[in-house]
Amino acid sequence: MTDIPVPPWRKTRVPSAPRTALSRELIVSTGLRIVDAEGLEALSMRRVAQELGTGPASLYAHVANKEELLDLIYDRVMAEIAVPEPDPERWLEQLREMIMDAFRVFGSHADIARVGLANIPTSPNALRIAEGQLAIMLAGGVPPRIAGLMLDRFGLYICADAYESALYVNRQRGSDKDLDAFLEETFGQIREFYQSLPAGRFPLLAGHVDALTGPDGDERFAFGLDLMLRGLASYVQDADADGSPTPKG
Template identity: 70%
Template sequence: MTDIPAPPWRKARRANAPRTVLSRDLIVATGLRIIDSEGLDALSMRRVAQELGTGPASLYAHVENKEELLDLIYDEVMGEIRVPDPDPERWLEQLRELIMDEFRVFRAHADIAKVGLATVPTGPNALRIGEGQLAIMLAGGVPPKVAGLMVDRLGLYVSSDAYEGSLYITRQRASGKDLESFMGEFFGQVEEFYRGLPTDRFPNLVAQIDNLMNPGGVERFEFGLDLILRGLASCVEEATGPTTKG
């Protein structure tokens, strides 16, 4: 049997869109997607609600406010970081691998570094990372006080480096250009400026411009991290004393 068409003068009834079932996980995932695509400044409870096709008031049954949402998003990102089981024979290598993985994750979610700065870890994933760092260092013989200080310093090093990267991405978004084009143009202008400096006043800056400009972001991060870890290893050597061969 063929359905009878509706008269042309009668408006067709639109089917109601299925209601989104809200949950804390969905709100957090939506918030993270906004931060990754548009930056931290674009995030608001209203914006998340719009993305989910609901009103801001409906979010408050799951998340108290924007501050709590940011804490939850931050901890969600920290959940992507791998933490190895401590191996005393490889502790320094393991710590380096862990920090490099943090660096990778923070670069993938650049604006999240703004949340990590001046934030005391309280979420389960952030606590897992702090616990893992301590376990690795203590297994390697790092003095407890040094290990405690190093957890703070390493977190600051990762967050500050990623934060600098997020500032460039913010400029890139405002320029309307893709990231590669923006960075190439920006640093090309920086290099041109330095090469044009008067050599009688700034001979070293002009002469060393290639060494100042050429290393990429990952290479720069690894350079600083290796210096930090070298200093940490020396603390273990001082604590244990020189090895005497009989």
């Protein structure tokens, strides 16, 4: 039996593809994908809804607003940071590895580190990392008050440095060069500028250009971190009679 054609006055309804069920997990994953590709400025509830083929209103059943979405994305990123079991014999090394890992993780996710600025740890992974860092420091003999202060300083140092690095990536997006070529051109111009400074007025800046501009971002971050860790280690000693820790000098 041959198929009977549909009369031209009847419109056939082509079934649409089933929509993917919305969930907080899917919304956060989509938001992170946008941030990774285009940065924080590209993220909005409307943009996430467009990526998911729905309207912004449907997202609010799962996420209260953009601020909560940013917090959730930030926490998702921090889930990538490993927290080791404290080892008193190598606590400084563990702390260094953990903080370098955090710097690399934030560096691989555009400018997400900006969310961590002026943000006290309250989300699950932020608390996990804070607890881990405190555990390592206390296991190494760092006094609790000093460990608490350093926890704040480490967070600020990581986020600020990672965010600054991301600003260069944001500038590169507006150019016609890849990131390596953009950075080479940018810092090449800075080197040329310093070399052109009047030597009689700025002899040290003009004479030490390589020392000033040579180290890359990773080396600079590691240098600053090592300074902080050396200072932290100086507090590992017996407290004074009144219980107040003092550096070793």
